[in-house]
Amino acid sequence: RKEVEQDPGPFNVPEGATVAFNCTYSNSASQSFFWYRQDCRKEPKLLMSVYSSGNEDGRFTAQLNRASQYISLLIRDSKLSDSATYLCVVTGETGRRALTFGSGTRLQVQP
Amino acid sequence: ETGVTQSPTHLIKTRGQQVTLRCSSQSGHNTVSWYQQALGQGPQFIFQYYREEENGRGNFPPRFSGLQFPNYSSELNVNALELDDSALYLCASTPGTGLYNEQFFGPGTRLTVL
Numbered sequence: 001r002k003e004v005e006q007d008p009g010p011f012n013v014p015e016g017a018t019v020a021f022n023c024t025y026s027n028s029a030s031q032s033f034f035w036y037r038q039d040c041r042k043e044p045k046l047l048m049s050v051y052s053s054g055n056e057d058g059r060f061t062a063q064l065n066r067a068s069q070y071i072s073l074l075i076r077d078s079k080l081s082d083s084a085t086y087l088c089v090v091t092g093e094t095g096r097r098a099l100t101f102g103s104g105t106r107l108q109v110q111p
Numbered sequence: 112e113t114g115v116t117q118s119p120t121h122l123i124k125t126r127g128q129q130v131t132l133r134c135s136s137q138s139g140h141n142t143v144s145w146y147q148q149a150l151g152q153g154p155q156f157i158f159q160y161y162r163e164e165e166n167g168r169g170n171f172p173p174r175f176s177g178l179q180f181p182n183y184s185s186e187l188n189v190n191a192l193e194l195d196d197s198a199l200y201l202c203a204s205t206p207g208t209g210l211y212n213e214q215f216f217g218p219g220t221r222l223t224v225l
Contacts, residue, residue: 104153
């Protein structure tokens with residue numbers, strides 16, 4: 001079983017749509033949680049950190065459920081520029097700052 | 112731009128050869144991590160260096176080794192290259208010790224093993 005599991009997609013949505021990504025993680029000792037965004041053939045970049053209380057940044061909302069070991073990302077009013085791969089990331093046992101990535105969910109926003 | 116640089120950008124090697132990849136971390140960042148990203152997968156943690164000492168290692172064989180220098184730049188060495196080593200190799204640097212300190216990734220080195 002993978003440590004971090006995501007639906008690979010692709011998710012094809014029209015501009016303006018709301019899209020939700022889900023992620024589960026297997027290590028209950030995971031301490032911090034993130035969503036990264038990766039454009040084609042580029043490096044991953046931090047989209048947002050995910051806190052137990054949930055957090056929002058503009059059109060993006062992230063939630064964490066530690067009991068279910070579940071993380072979500074909601075994107076409202078999708079833009080063409082949101083097209084990318086979204087990576088669910090947790091810190092694992094190999095080191096407090098070592099990131100464990102899911103395989104990513106690809107989003108394609110259509111005009 | 113993150114301020115993290117990697118060299119070379121692309122590299123082609125043959126099976127059995129050795130390769131050294133380099134990473135220059137963002138100013139003031141004392142922790143560098145290396146990741147391997149195969150096509151269609153998320154990055155996989157190779158190892159991490161903190162103040163020149165290895166500080167955690169992922170599930171990679173000993174032929175993957177590294178160094179961190181006093182200026183916090185870093186090298187990844189891979190011996191006895193195998194076809195499956197073909198991937199994008201990313202380094203990431205981070206400041207401080209906080210759990211939520213952002214890791215800044217370099218643009219990566221794309222390694223092809225023939």
